[in-house]
Amino acid sequence: MVVTRFAPSPTGYLHIGGLRTALLSYLWARRNNGKFLLRIEDTDFSRNDEAAALAIVEAFKWVGLEHDGVIEYQSSRLAIYQEYAQKLLDSGKAYKCYMSREELDALREEQMARKERAKYDNRYRDFTGTPPEGREAVIRIKAPLEGSITVHDGVKGDVVFNVEDILDDFIIARADGTPTYNFVVAVDDALMGVTDVIRGDDHLSNTPKQIVVYNALGFAIPRFFHVPMIHNHEGKKLSKRDGATDVMMYKEMGYTPEALLNFLVRLGWSHGDQEIFSMAEMLEMFDPSDINRSASVYNVEKLDWLNSHYIKNMSNDKLCDLLEFHGVMLVSHDKREILLDALKERAKTLVEMATLINEILVRPALFDEAALKKGYKEDSKAILEAFAEALKNGTELHLPSDYHHVMEVVVAQLEIGFGKIGQPLRVALMGKLSGPGLDTVMAIIGVDETLARIDALIKH
RNA sequence: GGCCCCAUCAUCUAAUGGUUAGGAUUCCAGAUUUUCAUUCUGGCCAUACGAGUUCGAAUCUCGUUGGGGUCACCA
Numbered sequence: 001m002v003v004t005r006f007a008p009s010p011t012g013y014l015h016i017g018g019l020r021t022a023l024l025s026y027l028w029a030r031r032n033n034g035k036f037l038l039r040i041e042d043t044d045f046s047r048n049d050e051a052a053a054l055a056i057v058e059a060f061k062w063v064g065l066e067h068d069g070v071i072e073y074q075s076s077r078l079a080i081y082q083e084y085a086q087k088l089l090d091s092g093k094a095y096k097c098y099m100s101r102e103e104l105d106a107l108r109e110e111q112m113a114r115k116e117r118a119k120y121d122n123r124y125r126d127f128t129g130t131p132p133e134g135r136e137a138v139i140r141i142k143a144p145l146e147g148s149i150t151v152h153d154g155v156k157g158d159v160v161f162n163v164e165d166i167l168d169d170f171i172i173a174r175a176d177g178t179p180t181y182n183f184v185v186a187v188d189d190a191l192m193g194v195t196d197v198i199r200g201d202d203h204l205s206n207t208p209k210q211i212v213v214y215n216a217l218g219f220a221i222p223r224f225f226h227v228p229m230i231h232n233h234e235g236k237k238l239s240k241r242d243g244a245t246d247v248m249m250y251k252e253m254g255y256t257p258e259a260l261l262n263f264l265v266r267l268g269w270s271h272g273d274q275e276i277f278s279m280a281e282m283l284e285m286f287d288p289s290d291i292n293r294s295a296s297v298y299n300v301e302k303l304d305w306l307n308s309h310y311i312k313n314m315s316n317d318k319l320c321d322l323l324e325f326h327g328v329m330l331v332s333h334d335k336r337e338i339l340l341d342a343l344k345e346r347a348k349t350l351v352e353m354a355t356l357i358n359e360i361l362v363r364p365a366l367f368d369e370a371a372l373k374k375g376y377k378e379d380s381k382a383i384l385e386a387f388a389e390a391l392k393n394g395t396e397l398h399l400p401s402d403y404h405h406v407m408e409v410v411v412a413q414l415e416i417g418f419g420k421i422g423q424p425l426r427v428a429l430m431g432k433l434s435g436p437g438l439d440t441v442m443a444i445i446g447v448d449e450t451l452a453r454i455d456a457l458i459k460h
Numbered sequence: 461g462g463c464c465c466c467a468u469c470a471u472c473u474a475a476u477g478g479u480u481a482g483g484a485u486u487c488c489a490g491a492u493u494u495u496c497a498u499u500c501u502g503g504c505c506a507u508a509c510g511a512g513u514u515c516g517a518a519u520c521u522c523g524u525u526g527g528g529g530u531c532a533c534c535a
Contacts, residue, residue, distance in 0.1 A: 043534090101533070117463085160464095161464075166463055171532085180533070201464095201529070204529075205465090228528090229528075263472095266484095274484095295529090296471085299471050301472095308498090407494095435496065
Protein backbone atom coordinates (compact mmCIF):
# COMPACT_ATOMS: atom_id res chain seq x y z
CA MET A 1 0.00 0.00 0.00
CA VAL A 2 1.35 3.36 -1.05
CA VAL A 3 0.13 6.34 0.96
CA THR A 4 1.13 9.85 -0.06
CA ARG A 5 0.02 13.19 1.22
CA PHE A 6 -0.11 16.85 0.42
CA ALA A 7 0.54 18.99 3.47
CA PRO A 8 0.32 22.70 2.73
CA SER A 9 0.42 25.46 5.26
CA PRO A 10 -2.69 27.59 4.92
CA THR A 11 -1.68 30.61 2.89
CA GLY A 12 -5.08 31.33 1.42
CA TYR A 13 -4.67 29.71 -1.94
CA LEU A 14 -2.98 26.81 -3.71
CA HIS A 15 0.11 27.91 -5.53
CA ILE A 16 1.56 26.44 -8.65
CA GLY A 17 4.51 24.73 -6.96
CA GLY A 18 2.16 23.18 -4.44
CA LEU A 19 -0.04 21.89 -7.20
CA ARG A 20 2.93 20.18 -8.77
CA THR A 21 3.91 18.22 -5.66
CA ALA A 22 0.24 17.49 -5.05
CA LEU A 23 -0.09 16.16 -8.58
CA LEU A 24 2.98 13.95 -8.29
CA SER A 25 1.81 12.61 -4.94
CA TYR A 26 -1.64 12.01 -6.36
CA LEU A 27 -0.31 10.19 -9.42
CA TRP A 28 1.93 7.92 -7.42
CA ALA A 29 -0.81 7.01 -4.96
CA ARG A 30 -3.40 6.34 -7.65
CA ARG A 31 -0.99 4.40 -9.80
CA ASN A 32 -0.48 2.04 -6.89
CA ASN A 33 -4.10 1.92 -5.86
CA GLY A 34 -3.04 3.64 -2.70
CA LYS A 35 -4.22 6.70 -0.85
CA PHE A 36 -3.60 10.39 -1.31
CA LEU A 37 -4.19 12.32 1.90
CA LEU A 38 -4.62 16.01 2.59
CA ARG A 39 -3.37 17.62 5.76
CA ILE A 40 -3.41 21.29 6.67
CA GLU A 41 -0.34 22.43 8.57
CA ASP A 42 -1.95 25.08 10.71
CA THR A 43 -0.13 24.91 13.98
CA ASP A 44 0.33 28.65 13.60
CA PHE A 45 -3.12 29.78 14.77
CA SER A 46 -2.86 33.35 13.63
CA ARG A 47 -3.89 32.43 10.11
CA ASN A 48 -7.31 31.68 8.71
CA ASP A 49 -7.33 27.93 8.30
CA GLU A 50 -10.78 27.08 7.13
CA ALA A 51 -10.92 29.42 4.15
CA ALA A 52 -7.48 28.29 3.11
CA ALA A 53 -8.42 24.62 3.13
CA LEU A 54 -11.51 25.40 1.10
CA ALA A 55 -9.40 27.26 -1.43
CA ILE A 56 -7.16 24.23 -1.81
CA VAL A 57 -10.07 21.86 -2.23
CA GLU A 58 -11.64 24.21 -4.77
CA ALA A 59 -8.40 24.24 -6.79
CA PHE A 60 -8.12 20.44 -6.52
CA LYS A 61 -11.65 20.17 -7.79
CA TRP A 62 -10.95 22.41 -10.76
CA VAL A 63 -7.96 20.37 -11.91
CA GLY A 64 -9.59 17.08 -11.03
CA LEU A 65 -7.45 15.92 -8.14
CA GLU A 66 -9.23 14.26 -5.29
CA HIS A 67 -7.86 13.44 -1.88
CA ASP A 68 -8.88 10.43 0.16
CA GLY A 69 -10.43 10.49 3.60
CA VAL A 70 -11.06 13.53 5.72
CA ILE A 71 -8.88 16.61 5.71
CA GLU A 72 -6.65 16.50 8.75
CA TYR A 73 -6.02 19.78 10.54
CA GLN A 74 -3.00 19.88 12.76
CA SER A 75 -4.73 22.45 14.92
CA SER A 76 -7.20 19.78 15.97
CA ARG A 77 -4.56 17.17 16.72
CA LEU A 78 -2.76 18.97 19.52
CA ALA A 79 -3.67 16.32 22.09
CA ILE A 80 -1.93 13.73 19.94
CA TYR A 81 1.28 15.74 19.73
CA GLN A 82 1.22 16.31 23.48
CA GLU A 83 0.81 12.62 24.05
CA TYR A 84 3.83 11.78 21.93
CA ALA A 85 5.90 14.56 23.43
CA GLN A 86 5.06 13.12 26.84
CA LYS A 87 6.13 9.68 25.69
CA LEU A 88 9.51 11.05 24.76
CA LEU A 89 9.76 12.82 28.08
CA ASP A 90 8.87 9.64 29.96
CA SER A 91 11.39 7.57 28.07
CA GLY A 92 14.12 10.14 28.58
CA LYS A 93 14.42 10.89 24.88
CA ALA A 94 13.30 14.46 25.38
CA TYR A 95 13.58 16.87 28.25
CA LYS A 96 12.37 20.19 29.54
CA CYS A 97 14.58 23.17 28.97
CA TYR A 98 14.12 26.21 31.17
CA MET A 99 16.34 28.54 29.28
CA SER A 100 14.64 31.87 28.64
CA ARG A 101 14.37 33.48 25.26
CA GLU A 102 16.76 36.18 26.40
CA GLU A 103 19.36 33.63 27.48
CA LEU A 104 18.98 31.82 24.19
CA ASP A 105 19.41 35.03 22.22
CA ALA A 106 22.48 35.92 24.25
CA LEU A 107 23.99 32.50 23.63
CA ARG A 108 23.31 32.83 19.94
CA GLU A 109 24.94 36.24 19.76
CA GLU A 110 28.06 35.01 21.53
CA GLN A 111 28.35 32.14 19.10
CA MET A 112 27.85 34.40 16.14
CA ALA A 113 30.53 36.74 17.46
CA ARG A 114 32.90 33.79 17.57
CA LYS A 115 31.74 32.89 14.06
CA GLU A 116 30.39 29.62 15.28
CA ARG A 117 27.18 27.97 14.28
CA ALA A 118 24.24 29.06 16.42
CA LYS A 119 23.45 25.99 18.44
CA TYR A 120 21.79 25.10 21.74
CA ASP A 121 24.41 24.20 24.35
CA ASN A 122 22.53 21.26 25.92
CA ARG A 123 22.58 22.94 29.33
CA TYR A 124 19.36 21.23 30.44
CA ARG A 125 19.98 17.94 28.69
CA ASP A 126 20.83 16.09 31.89
CA PHE A 127 19.42 18.58 34.34
CA THR A 128 18.20 17.06 37.60
CA GLY A 129 18.07 20.06 39.94
CA THR A 130 15.08 22.21 40.78
CA PRO A 131 13.85 24.25 37.86
CA PRO A 132 14.03 28.04 38.06
CA GLU A 133 10.96 29.75 39.53
CA GLY A 134 8.11 30.88 37.32
CA ARG A 135 9.55 29.88 34.03
CA GLU A 136 7.66 27.95 31.35
CA ALA A 137 9.76 25.18 29.86
CA VAL A 138 10.09 24.20 26.24
CA ILE A 139 10.57 20.55 25.35
CA ARG A 140 13.71 19.60 23.48
CA ILE A 141 14.40 16.28 21.86
CA LYS A 142 17.74 14.55 22.42
CA ALA A 143 19.42 14.57 19.05
CA PRO A 144 22.46 12.40 18.43
CA LEU A 145 25.69 14.13 19.46
CA GLU A 146 27.92 12.61 16.85
CA GLY A 147 27.92 10.54 13.71
CA SER A 148 25.78 11.18 10.68
CA ILE A 149 22.26 10.86 9.41
CA THR A 150 21.64 9.64 5.91
CA VAL A 151 18.52 10.56 4.01
CA HIS A 152 17.78 7.89 1.43
CA ASP A 153 16.14 10.03 -1.18
CA GLY A 154 14.45 8.65 -4.27
CA VAL A 155 15.42 11.69 -6.30
CA LYS A 156 18.72 12.90 -4.90
CA GLY A 157 20.18 9.58 -3.83
CA ASP A 158 21.73 9.12 -0.39
CA VAL A 159 22.38 12.47 1.24
CA VAL A 160 24.64 12.34 4.25
CA PHE A 161 24.45 14.97 6.97
CA ASN A 162 27.09 15.29 9.62
CA VAL A 163 25.29 15.60 12.94
CA GLU A 164 27.72 18.16 14.38
CA ASP A 165 27.12 20.41 11.39
CA ILE A 166 23.39 20.61 11.42
CA LEU A 167 21.76 19.29 14.57
CA ASP A 168 21.19 20.31 18.13
CA ASP A 169 18.54 19.36 20.67
CA PHE A 170 15.81 21.18 18.81
CA ILE A 171 12.53 22.29 20.33
CA ILE A 172 9.54 20.04 19.75
CA ALA A 173 7.11 21.94 21.98
CA ARG A 174 7.07 25.63 22.71
CA ALA A 175 6.69 27.20 26.13
CA ASP A 176 2.95 27.52 25.50
CA GLY A 177 2.75 23.79 24.86
CA THR A 178 2.17 23.97 21.11
CA PRO A 179 4.31 21.64 19.02
CA THR A 180 6.73 22.69 16.32
CA TYR A 181 6.86 21.81 12.67
CA ASN A 182 9.53 19.12 12.41
CA PHE A 183 7.94 17.23 15.27
CA VAL A 184 4.37 17.29 14.03
CA VAL A 185 5.30 16.43 10.47
CA ALA A 186 7.06 13.28 11.56
CA VAL A 187 4.34 12.30 14.02
CA ASP A 188 1.55 12.91 11.52
CA ASP A 189 3.21 11.19 8.61
CA ALA A 190 3.84 8.17 10.78
CA LEU A 191 0.38 8.09 12.35
CA MET A 192 -1.38 8.66 9.05
CA GLY A 193 0.55 5.76 7.56
CA VAL A 194 2.33 7.82 4.91
CA THR A 195 4.76 5.58 3.04
CA ASP A 196 6.03 7.98 0.37
CA VAL A 197 6.74 11.61 1.12
CA ILE A 198 6.92 13.62 -2.10
CA ARG A 199 7.67 17.28 -1.42
CA GLY A 200 9.80 20.24 -2.47
CA ASP A 201 13.54 19.91 -2.03
CA ASP A 202 13.51 22.98 0.20
CA HIS A 203 12.54 20.40 2.83
CA LEU A 204 15.61 18.26 2.31
CA SER A 205 17.56 19.93 5.09
CA ASN A 206 14.63 19.46 7.49
CA THR A 207 14.58 15.76 6.89
CA PRO A 208 17.38 14.77 9.30
CA LYS A 209 15.46 16.42 12.12
CA GLN A 210 12.36 14.50 11.20
CA ILE A 211 14.38 11.31 11.10
CA VAL A 212 15.50 12.03 14.66
CA VAL A 213 11.82 12.14 15.65
CA TYR A 214 10.99 8.95 13.76
CA ASN A 215 13.83 7.16 15.47
CA ALA A 216 13.02 8.43 18.95
CA LEU A 217 9.42 7.29 18.59
CA GLY A 218 10.32 4.00 16.93
CA PHE A 219 8.39 4.83 13.76
CA ALA A 220 9.29 3.39 10.36
CA ILE A 221 10.93 5.98 8.11
CA PRO A 222 9.02 6.57 4.86
CA ARG A 223 10.49 6.84 1.40
CA PHE A 224 11.43 10.41 0.56
CA PHE A 225 11.32 12.09 -2.82
CA HIS A 226 12.53 15.67 -2.74
CA VAL A 227 11.52 17.26 -6.00
CA PRO A 228 13.46 20.26 -7.27
CA MET A 229 11.95 23.72 -7.10
CA ILE A 230 10.33 25.58 -9.95
CA HIS A 231 12.32 28.71 -10.65
CA ASN A 232 11.38 31.99 -12.28
CA HIS A 233 13.35 33.58 -15.11
CA GLU A 234 15.84 35.02 -12.65
CA GLY A 235 16.53 31.50 -11.43
CA LYS A 236 14.96 32.10 -8.03
CA LYS A 237 12.24 30.25 -6.22
CA LEU A 238 8.84 31.09 -7.71
CA SER A 239 7.08 33.70 -5.63
CA LYS A 240 3.99 35.88 -5.67
CA ARG A 241 6.02 38.52 -7.41
CA ASP A 242 6.23 36.30 -10.48
CA GLY A 243 2.59 36.82 -11.27
CA ALA A 244 0.21 33.96 -11.38
CA THR A 245 1.07 31.76 -8.46
CA ASP A 246 -2.52 31.11 -7.42
CA VAL A 247 -3.77 28.08 -9.31
CA MET A 248 -7.25 29.58 -9.69
CA MET A 249 -5.72 32.51 -11.56
CA TYR A 250 -5.03 30.05 -14.36
CA LYS A 251 -8.71 29.39 -14.64
CA GLU A 252 -9.33 33.13 -14.85
CA MET A 253 -6.71 33.46 -17.55
CA GLY A 254 -8.35 30.79 -19.67
CA TYR A 255 -6.07 27.81 -19.17
CA THR A 256 -7.48 24.32 -19.09
CA PRO A 257 -6.70 21.95 -16.21
CA GLU A 258 -5.40 19.39 -18.70
CA ALA A 259 -2.83 21.83 -20.06
CA LEU A 260 -1.76 22.96 -16.62
CA LEU A 261 -1.27 19.43 -15.29
CA ASN A 262 0.49 18.35 -18.48
CA PHE A 263 2.78 21.35 -18.17
CA LEU A 264 3.56 20.67 -14.52
CA VAL A 265 4.21 16.97 -14.92
CA ARG A 266 6.79 17.68 -17.64
CA LEU A 267 8.71 20.01 -15.36
CA GLY A 268 11.43 17.80 -14.00
CA TRP A 269 10.00 14.62 -15.40
CA SER A 270 9.79 13.10 -18.84
CA HIS A 271 8.99 9.91 -20.64
CA GLY A 272 11.13 9.63 -23.75
CA ASP A 273 10.14 12.24 -26.31
CA GLN A 274 6.51 12.40 -25.27
CA GLU A 275 5.10 15.87 -24.66
CA ILE A 276 1.36 15.31 -24.45
CA PHE A 277 0.12 13.32 -21.47
CA SER A 278 -3.48 12.61 -20.66
CA MET A 279 -4.30 11.93 -17.04
CA ALA A 280 -4.57 8.24 -17.94
CA GLU A 281 -1.07 8.27 -19.42
CA MET A 282 0.40 10.10 -16.47
CA LEU A 283 -1.14 7.53 -14.19
CA GLU A 284 0.31 4.77 -16.28
CA MET A 285 3.81 6.18 -16.63
CA PHE A 286 4.68 8.37 -13.68
CA ASP A 287 7.27 7.14 -11.23
CA PRO A 288 8.82 9.53 -8.72
CA SER A 289 12.21 7.87 -9.01
CA ASP A 290 12.37 9.22 -12.59
CA ILE A 291 12.20 12.82 -11.38
CA ASN A 292 15.20 14.97 -12.37
CA ARG A 293 17.58 16.30 -9.78
CA SER A 294 17.83 19.86 -11.06
CA ALA A 295 15.47 22.78 -10.74
CA SER A 296 13.50 23.87 -13.76
CA VAL A 297 12.41 27.25 -14.99
CA TYR A 298 8.76 28.06 -15.34
CA ASN A 299 8.15 29.10 -18.94
CA VAL A 300 4.82 30.30 -20.15
CA GLU A 301 5.41 29.63 -23.85
CA LYS A 302 5.20 25.91 -23.37
CA LEU A 303 2.09 26.22 -21.23
CA ASP A 304 0.48 28.33 -23.96
CA TRP A 305 1.39 25.77 -26.57
CA LEU A 306 -0.09 22.95 -24.50
CA ASN A 307 -3.18 24.99 -23.79
CA SER A 308 -3.81 25.69 -27.47
CA HIS A 309 -3.28 22.02 -28.16
CA TYR A 310 -5.94 21.04 -25.66
CA ILE A 311 -8.35 23.69 -26.92
CA LYS A 312 -7.92 22.49 -30.51
CA ASN A 313 -8.68 18.94 -29.55
CA MET A 314 -11.60 19.65 -27.27
CA SER A 315 -15.19 18.78 -28.17
CA ASN A 316 -17.44 21.72 -28.93
CA ASP A 317 -19.80 20.75 -26.16
CA LYS A 318 -17.08 20.96 -23.58
CA LEU A 319 -15.65 24.12 -25.07
CA CYS A 320 -19.07 25.71 -25.01
CA ASP A 321 -19.43 24.75 -21.40
CA LEU A 322 -16.05 26.18 -20.39
CA LEU A 323 -16.63 29.41 -22.29
CA GLU A 324 -19.60 30.25 -20.11
CA PHE A 325 -17.17 30.98 -17.30
CA HIS A 326 -15.66 33.62 -19.59
CA GLY A 327 -18.99 35.23 -20.31
CA VAL A 328 -19.82 33.64 -23.63
CA MET A 329 -23.19 31.91 -23.96
CA LEU A 330 -23.46 29.79 -27.08
CA VAL A 331 -25.73 26.90 -26.16
CA SER A 332 -28.63 28.15 -28.25
CA HIS A 333 -26.62 29.66 -31.11
CA ASP A 334 -27.59 27.89 -34.34
CA LYS A 335 -24.14 28.28 -35.93
CA ARG A 336 -22.29 27.17 -32.82
CA GLU A 337 -20.41 24.33 -34.52
CA ILE A 338 -19.13 26.47 -37.37
CA LEU A 339 -18.10 29.19 -34.96
CA LEU A 340 -16.22 26.96 -32.54
CA ASP A 341 -14.59 24.88 -35.26
CA ALA A 342 -13.28 28.04 -36.87
CA LEU A 343 -11.98 29.61 -33.69
CA LYS A 344 -10.52 26.81 -31.64
CA GLU A 345 -7.64 26.60 -34.10
CA ARG A 346 -6.82 30.21 -33.39
CA ALA A 347 -6.89 30.68 -29.63
CA LYS A 348 -4.18 30.02 -27.09
CA THR A 349 -6.51 30.54 -24.13
CA LEU A 350 -10.21 30.46 -23.47
CA VAL A 351 -10.06 34.17 -22.76
CA GLU A 352 -8.63 34.75 -26.22
CA MET A 353 -11.30 32.50 -27.63
CA ALA A 354 -14.03 34.49 -25.91
CA THR A 355 -12.58 37.68 -27.35
CA LEU A 356 -12.46 36.20 -30.85
CA ILE A 357 -16.06 35.07 -30.58
CA ASN A 358 -17.22 38.51 -29.57
CA GLU A 359 -15.29 40.06 -32.43
CA ILE A 360 -17.48 38.03 -34.77
CA LEU A 361 -20.80 38.13 -32.97
CA VAL A 362 -20.74 41.80 -32.05
CA ARG A 363 -20.92 44.35 -34.87
CA PRO A 364 -17.70 46.40 -34.92
CA ALA A 365 -18.25 49.67 -33.09
CA LEU A 366 -15.57 51.41 -35.06
CA PHE A 367 -13.28 50.61 -37.96
CA ASP A 368 -9.59 50.42 -37.36
CA GLU A 369 -7.87 53.44 -38.94
CA ALA A 370 -5.01 51.52 -40.50
CA ALA A 371 -7.40 48.88 -41.79
CA LEU A 372 -9.58 51.50 -43.45
CA LYS A 373 -6.63 53.09 -45.10
CA LYS A 374 -5.24 49.82 -46.38
CA GLY A 375 -8.44 47.89 -47.03
CA TYR A 376 -11.08 50.43 -48.04
CA LYS A 377 -10.00 52.08 -51.28
CA GLU A 378 -11.64 54.29 -53.94
CA ASP A 379 -13.32 51.40 -55.75
CA SER A 380 -14.25 49.43 -52.63
CA LYS A 381 -17.66 50.98 -52.19
CA ALA A 382 -18.87 49.90 -55.62
CA ILE A 383 -17.54 46.40 -55.12
CA LEU A 384 -19.24 46.03 -51.75
CA GLU A 385 -22.49 47.30 -53.21
CA ALA A 386 -22.32 44.76 -55.99
CA PHE A 387 -21.62 42.03 -53.46
CA ALA A 388 -24.53 43.15 -51.30
CA GLU A 389 -26.80 43.00 -54.34
CA ALA A 390 -25.65 39.50 -55.11
CA LEU A 391 -26.34 38.43 -51.54
CA LYS A 392 -29.86 39.80 -51.66
CA ASN A 393 -30.72 38.23 -54.98
CA GLY A 394 -29.09 34.89 -54.46
CA THR A 395 -30.57 31.67 -53.23
CA GLU A 396 -30.74 30.85 -49.55
CA LEU A 397 -27.36 31.00 -47.85
CA HIS A 398 -26.35 28.81 -44.91
CA LEU A 399 -22.90 27.30 -45.14
CA PRO A 400 -19.57 29.03 -45.62
CA SER A 401 -19.40 27.39 -49.06
CA ASP A 402 -22.64 29.14 -50.04
CA TYR A 403 -21.12 32.52 -49.27
CA HIS A 404 -17.89 31.56 -50.90
CA HIS A 405 -19.79 30.82 -54.09
CA VAL A 406 -21.38 34.29 -54.09
CA MET A 407 -17.95 35.85 -53.67
CA GLU A 408 -16.65 33.84 -56.61
CA VAL A 409 -19.53 34.94 -58.82
CA VAL A 410 -19.05 38.62 -57.97
CA VAL A 411 -15.33 38.44 -58.47
CA ALA A 412 -15.86 36.85 -61.90
CA GLN A 413 -18.51 39.40 -62.88
CA LEU A 414 -16.39 42.39 -61.96
CA GLU A 415 -13.25 40.77 -63.29
CA ILE A 416 -11.27 41.55 -60.15
CA GLY A 417 -8.98 39.59 -57.86
CA PHE A 418 -10.19 38.05 -54.63
CA GLY A 419 -8.28 40.57 -52.58
CA LYS A 420 -10.24 43.45 -54.08
CA ILE A 421 -13.38 42.27 -52.39
CA GLY A 422 -11.82 40.44 -49.48
CA GLN A 423 -10.12 43.40 -47.86
CA PRO A 424 -13.05 45.86 -47.75
CA LEU A 425 -15.42 43.08 -46.80
CA ARG A 426 -13.17 42.13 -43.94
CA VAL A 427 -13.10 45.71 -42.74
CA ALA A 428 -16.88 45.81 -42.88
CA LEU A 429 -17.37 42.55 -41.03
CA MET A 430 -14.58 42.66 -38.45
CA GLY A 431 -13.50 46.27 -38.35
CA LYS A 432 -9.92 45.17 -38.95
CA LEU A 433 -7.77 43.27 -41.42
CA SER A 434 -7.30 39.93 -39.72
CA GLY A 435 -9.64 37.18 -38.69
CA PRO A 436 -11.16 33.88 -39.74
CA GLY A 437 -12.31 33.14 -43.29
CA LEU A 438 -14.86 35.66 -44.50
CA ASP A 439 -17.24 33.01 -45.77
CA THR A 440 -17.18 31.48 -42.30
CA VAL A 441 -17.86 34.78 -40.58
CA MET A 442 -20.79 35.50 -42.87
CA ALA A 443 -22.24 32.04 -42.38
CA ILE A 444 -22.15 32.61 -38.64
CA ILE A 445 -23.74 36.04 -38.56
CA GLY A 446 -26.17 35.45 -41.47
CA VAL A 447 -27.20 37.48 -44.50
CA ASP A 448 -29.04 40.28 -42.71
CA GLU A 449 -26.21 41.07 -40.33
CA THR A 450 -23.71 40.87 -43.18
CA LEU A 451 -25.68 43.38 -45.19
CA ALA A 452 -26.04 45.62 -42.15
CA ARG A 453 -22.29 45.63 -41.58
CA ILE A 454 -21.55 46.36 -45.22
CA ASP A 455 -24.03 49.19 -45.07
CA ALA A 456 -22.43 50.56 -41.91
CA LEU A 457 -19.04 50.69 -43.57
CA ILE A 458 -20.34 52.37 -46.73
CA LYS A 459 -22.11 55.02 -44.67
CA HIS A 460 -19.41 55.55 -42.06
C1' G B 461 29.28 32.49 6.43
C1' G B 462 28.25 26.76 7.86
C1' C B 463 25.68 22.67 5.75
C1' C B 464 23.09 20.53 1.57
C1' C B 465 21.60 20.26 -3.56
C1' C B 466 22.31 21.30 -8.72
C1' A B 467 24.87 22.21 -13.80
C1' U B 468 23.17 19.32 -21.93
C1' C B 469 20.50 24.54 -27.05
C1' A B 470 17.18 30.93 -24.66
C1' U B 471 13.50 27.27 -22.11
C1' C B 472 11.54 21.96 -20.89
C1' U B 473 14.21 17.65 -21.66
C1' A B 474 16.60 12.61 -24.25
C1' A B 475 21.08 9.94 -24.75
C1' U B 476 23.53 0.56 -21.30
C1' G B 477 31.30 4.75 -21.23
C1' G B 478 31.15 4.27 -28.21
C1' U B 479 25.01 8.72 -31.56
C1' U B 480 26.65 13.43 -37.15
C1' A B 481 24.56 14.90 -28.90
C1' G B 482 17.88 13.43 -30.29
C1' G B 483 12.86 15.59 -29.38
C1' A B 484 9.65 19.72 -27.84
C1' U B 485 8.68 25.11 -26.97
C1' U B 486 10.41 29.95 -28.51
C1' C B 487 12.73 32.45 -32.66
C1' C B 488 13.84 32.74 -38.14
C1' A B 489 12.76 31.19 -43.35
C1' G B 490 9.69 28.78 -47.04
C1' A B 491 4.91 26.34 -48.52
C1' U B 492 -0.48 26.47 -47.79
C1' U B 493 -4.23 30.28 -46.43
C1' U B 494 -7.64 36.50 -50.47
C1' U B 495 -5.69 38.44 -44.47
C1' C B 496 -4.26 36.88 -39.60
C1' A B 497 -3.94 32.37 -36.99
C1' U B 498 -3.61 27.12 -37.75
C1' U B 499 -1.04 23.27 -40.44
C1' C B 500 3.33 21.38 -43.09
C1' U B 501 8.68 21.68 -44.37
C1' G B 502 13.37 23.51 -43.27
C1' G B 503 16.95 26.36 -40.28
C1' C B 504 19.66 28.66 -35.96
C1' C B 505 21.16 27.22 -31.07
C1' A B 506 23.92 23.09 -25.94
C1' U B 507 27.30 19.00 -22.88
C1' A B 508 29.94 25.74 -17.50
C1' C B 509 35.55 25.48 -16.95
C1' G B 510 40.15 22.62 -15.77
C1' A B 511 42.59 18.23 -14.68
C1' G B 512 42.45 12.85 -14.13
C1' U B 513 40.73 7.55 -15.26
C1' U B 514 39.92 5.08 -20.16
C1' C B 515 41.48 2.75 -26.67
C1' G B 516 37.18 6.01 -26.06
C1' A B 517 33.83 10.72 -21.24
C1' A B 518 27.84 14.71 -21.65
C1' U B 519 28.12 10.14 -18.83
C1' C B 520 33.08 7.98 -13.76
C1' U B 521 36.71 10.84 -10.07
C1' C B 522 38.76 15.38 -8.18
C1' G B 523 39.07 20.57 -8.33
C1' U B 524 37.24 25.49 -9.98
C1' U B 525 33.33 28.62 -11.20
C1' G B 526 28.30 29.67 -11.24
C1' G B 527 23.30 29.02 -9.44
C1' G B 528 19.76 27.42 -5.82
C1' G B 529 18.01 25.76 -0.99
C1' U B 530 18.43 25.83 4.26
C1' C B 531 20.22 27.35 8.89
C1' A B 532 13.74 30.10 14.61
C1' C B 533 9.91 28.86 20.77
C1' C B 534 7.78 29.93 11.13
C1' A B 535 5.84 26.20 8.30
